[in-house]
Amino acid sequence: MPINAARRDCYRLLQNVHNLRNATRYPFAPMQTAKLDLISQPTSDAGLKVVRLEGKLALETVHTFVQTMRADAAPRLVLDMGGVSFLDSAGVGALVQIFVHRRAKNQGFALAALTQQGDAVMTVAGLKKMLPTYDSVDAAQQASAASA
Numbered sequence: 209m210p211i212n213a214a215r216r217d218c219y220r221l222l223q224n225v226h227n228l229r230n231a232t233r234y235p236f237a238p239m240q241t242a243k244l245d246l247i248s249q250p251t252s253d254a255g256l257k258v259v260r261l262e263g264k265l266a267l268e269t270v271h272t273f274v275q276t277m278r279a280d281a282a283p284r285l286v287l288d289m290g291g292v293s294f295l296d297s298a299g300v301g302a303l304v305q306i307f308v309h310r311r312a313k314n315q316g317f318a319l320a321a322l323t324q325q326g327d328a329v330m331t332v333a334g335l336k337k338m339l340p341t342y343d344s345v346d347a348a349q350q351a352s353a354a355s356a
Contacts, residue, residue: 317339
């Protein structure tokens, strides 16, 4: 292919990309960043910490989640999963890491209020039998108090 023809083809390709960006039918929008908020909940038990997760527990958020949760020194920890909009295999792996880390330090750990999608992922992974899970935060708090 002659150089001028190659330049013309490149120009047409760039023009097509430019036209796609400016098309009104499919407006360009940047991808939203995955977000996970960790919100400490008040408890009357000084040895218990309840943290509500809000957002996606996925590949994009697990690094910060694991760092934060591994640094937590509370004797017993309940993760309220009711606000998790999406849980993937990286998120499941992070939960297992936290569980193993806390068990090695003789610290309690429980999951509470899994969403339907989170419950399905944990069931398929076979982890509902391994990790302590409860239908509600209250049930997890009662079980935690009984084991203290």
